[in-house]
Amino acid sequence: MITCDKDRMEDKIVTFSKFGDAGHGGITRYSLSPEAHQARDEFVKRMKAIGATIETDDMANVYATIEGSEKGLKRIAMASHCDSVKNGGNYDGILGVLSAMEVLETIATNKIPHRHPITAMIWTNEEGSLYPPAMMSSGILCGKFKKEDMLASKSILDRTKTFGQALDASPYKGEEKNRLAPNGYMAMFETHIEQGPILEDAGNDIGVVTCVLGMFNYRVKLFGQADHAGTTPMHKRHDALFAAAKALCYLHEEIDKLGDKDLVYTTGEIVCHPCVHTVIPDMIDFSIDVRHEDPKVLEKVLAIVKSLDGKEIEKCTCKVEKAWARDTVYYDKKLVEYVKESVDELGYSNQYINSGAGHDAQYVSEVIPTTMIFAPSKDGHSHCEPEFTSVEQCTKAASVMLHAVLKADQK
């Protein structure tokens, strides 16, 4: 069976890791930054070299397409993103772009026949790390977000510059008619790193993704009273940070009692006001992100989180607010089957897996048949500089996508 080219893949990984290199093994490549534009320039250069046609849409998403043998057929897309979190790694997102490029390069080099046009694509602003929210462009194209709201999203760095201003300044801003949409596309594949330790622990090279886990994201807020650290007796205090520490410990204790080993929950963000060492904090606001495939389990956890609402903890009032929630999103059964058949035919060790992280594929799957392919993450790390997947594993993932795309092409 034909496979993708390890050396060509390695060359791409090495080259793209330079765009936003933070100097200690990882990258910071915010969406629409000069570094993200360097990555697009390199993508376009390499795709033009194999004769692909380049298009961009109104969100600066970039498409490189090679024509198929039959006229009038819809395209098959392979897509991911090239932006990163702050001090992220060299694989999250970009591996899906490099794999898509590698598939087109393999098809072109080997003159593999195919009926449909096939497109490699870069999504703009998947991470939302400079301009929230995450999965912004796929969210707009698939009707999840209003474009005008997204254009107004402000940089988390200066709280002033908007995503719309960055977009207007981008040479990759194109026309709305070029968007990925159901009338022009029959399927989308996204190759991505697992971002967890499951494949590595099981010794498998490929994850055949079946769904994106359902989740909810809530904010827990504690309201106390700001007072001077040196002059306020302990019994008079309404210390919102101490209350938050107690609330966090309580949540861990109660949620762990459910004893569900597939459940994950995280407090990743904490905001403290006024956050001065000589002032007792009067407000703490922390996130809680909970994920599980089974909505019944999510409901049980939600009941625990909500039980804090209105409670008084260390003389502070607790408020619990919903940020967002989503149901488990199942990928297209046919496409999942093509991936499974491909990986088995290639003889790579594999397993079915779900995605705990959100991806552009999850929004796209609501309008176009979509699925994902996972490569292992060393030590399960992601969204950090030690992120690593070997060239062999990256190339295997691309080869699986190649054959899954060719199977879809034949139907």
Added chain:
Amino acid sequence: MITCDKDRMEDKIVTFSKFGDAGHGGITRYSLSPEAHQARDEFVKRMKAIGATIETDDMANVYATIEGSEKGLKRIAMASHCDSVKNGGNYDGILGVLSAMEVLETIATNKIPHRHPITAMIWTNEEGSLYPPAMMSSGILCGKFKKEDMLASKSILDRTKTFGQALDASPYKGEEKNRLAPNGYMAMFETHIEQGPILEDAGNDIGVVTCVLGMFNYRVKLFGQADHAGTTPMHKRHDALFAAAKALCYLHEEIDKLGDKDLVYTTGEIVCHPCVHTVIPDMIDFSIDVRHEDPKVLEKVLAIVKSLDGKEIEKCTCKVEKAWARDTVYYDKKLVEYVKESVDELGYSNQYINSGAGHDAQYVSEVIPTTMIFAPSKDGHSHCEPEFTSVEQCTKAASVMLHAVLKADQK
């Protein structure tokens, strides 16, 4: 006995509360800001009106002096600051400036005889809320800080502009020879709000301050591993924020076991990295500020804090680092006696009290005889907008300072 003027005091409180008015009852008046300069302008205008001579030194500290009847005597200073924390109140610092003005106005209006020159003074950057550290100018004048280090202090807002640049741009930057120093000054008094609930709870109008509490400030750091919130099984996590919550609860539990009701300790600042709701935090850094008059009690608490150093908490490593510490600073016995005699002669309810907060007076007391007078803080609040002391209480505090200054003048 002659007392200060309530209406004149009220006019000053109302007027100065406009400089930096944040629109909901309090002020933000960073050091060397346009608002802080407005306060200096008003100070100068009013002091010139009573015939005082205005001087400024190289730190933009401002001095208004009325001459005494005898030539060649050292000055008696009354001083505090006009800068505030972010969203602070209308009394912290500025009350000491207004009281000093009120004493000079009372002396001038009533032609009260005095031998020594008497000076009302504004200290620059006591809060250190825009350019750390706190008590910057008194620290420089009293040999605690190197001036060049302080000039390099960067704005916490833009991390770029230095205190030195702000100082160069200030019309109040003057000459080093004008500094408050032992060769020219025999005493300094500082009137301040208590910033705690002790006077109010006891029903007393005046606090005769005897010392500034000894304290230490440490940083507790937890080092974990950043990973994706959706893809990392719970048993694989090294969650620095959960570890920090446990450490905080542990510290409260152990320190409270000491059962010392005069002990105060505070975690006011917490830094979370990377602080993204989808990422398990890999680093938390929180402050712990502990204050007590007795060094033996401080040692016991320090032993508890240090016991965390090197410990593993929820698979994260804990490091404990000293930020700074100071011993209890006792004020000048003679000056404390003058304050006590004055308040008793005026017939105001009073008590001895210590200061849990740091003040410029604490640095000055190491080079010049110094003491402080406290006015009550409603509900004990300070460093926040609800900060309040009635005009009557403010005027009483000024009257006590007037008589204490006059007693010092006669020795």
